[in-house]
Amino acid sequence: MIGLPQSTEFNKRIPKQKFYENLTVSATLKQSFVDQIKTIYWRNKIAASTVNIAEGNDVEEIEIFEIKLTGESIDEGILRQMDKEIPYHILFLLEYEGKYQAWIGYKEEAQSGSVAFKVNSYYHTDWLQTDDLPVQMEGLSIDAVYENFVRQIAGDSLKVTNQESLKESVDRDNRRQQLQKQIDKLQQKVRKEKQLNKQIELNNELKKLRKELVEL
Template identity: 60%
Template structure:
């Protein structure tokens, strides 16, 4: 598929699903995710200092691009988390179903640089797009920058900020805060609708206004 990436990054190798079961401890529930959701997996591109004119970052040494052909338009995030946990590099996923594509990327946090141990904090993704609309832009001077910009590209509005000095970590924390507040507002609105006592409704409405005001300021 065309991603607008340099030819030198192309890898185009099919990875048999069984590869993920070999030499690693896999639970039956993780194995079931592959059977249920995955038709094929392709390692499409490898973005590294050996394939593009960019230096390695402190945290990001390679970015792999995996295309996953799905059996249905939904994917269980645990499947992506499992793949991310067994591959020590950063991964951009291109999910395909019925000729439509979604880009997914995890905000992967390094917990131990020496041992190259990292975990995905949360995932961001695009909507379903035509193949020609999935363009990967490599922006930055090193692979740390490129990865951060990829996360921002794919997350879109969720991580946009008026503050140009806001780090990716700060943007993600702000996004989490917004999500938590939105959930609290939704729960409170449901409670207000069900509440029969006027004084309790007034109390909860005051709390609701407070939460909405905090949300507007973020």
């Protein structure tokens, strides 16, 4: 799939029960697995042993999972649970009625605790034909391939500025989303506020947040 070398093909079906038999998984998430997923296939493994590129310092392998859905939406918790259970980086290809979405999380090593990785942000494409997915294996190391996958799928959200690292791009995008939420809440407060002096105060705060958003 997505034009990957034949040497990366794995094509192993994984029972979805594997991911929700864990006692710590909530009943709601278990039901999401049951209701939203038909099948899960481990399609490819990108590693120094399967492609002729250098090993990564941060990314050991990238697994390609194809998930056939019962509908157009998925509980993001499903992907988080799979990312939690698999100690490698994962590119998800979701399929529904012949169209695909590519999903990937910015997955970094956890600083503490028993979890090997943590995922702070997920990015995904629109529903597209397989050939139209903006996903290509590019880079001279596994680290570079992973970074390019994330940037390709995220699109303008992680557009590179000043040669920043992937982590810096993700942090900047997270800050942008936080600012937009703050702006939306403040706008609602302004519309409801009756006192003129309070309106002026809120609008001044809005200007500051909008200025920071533009500068990002």
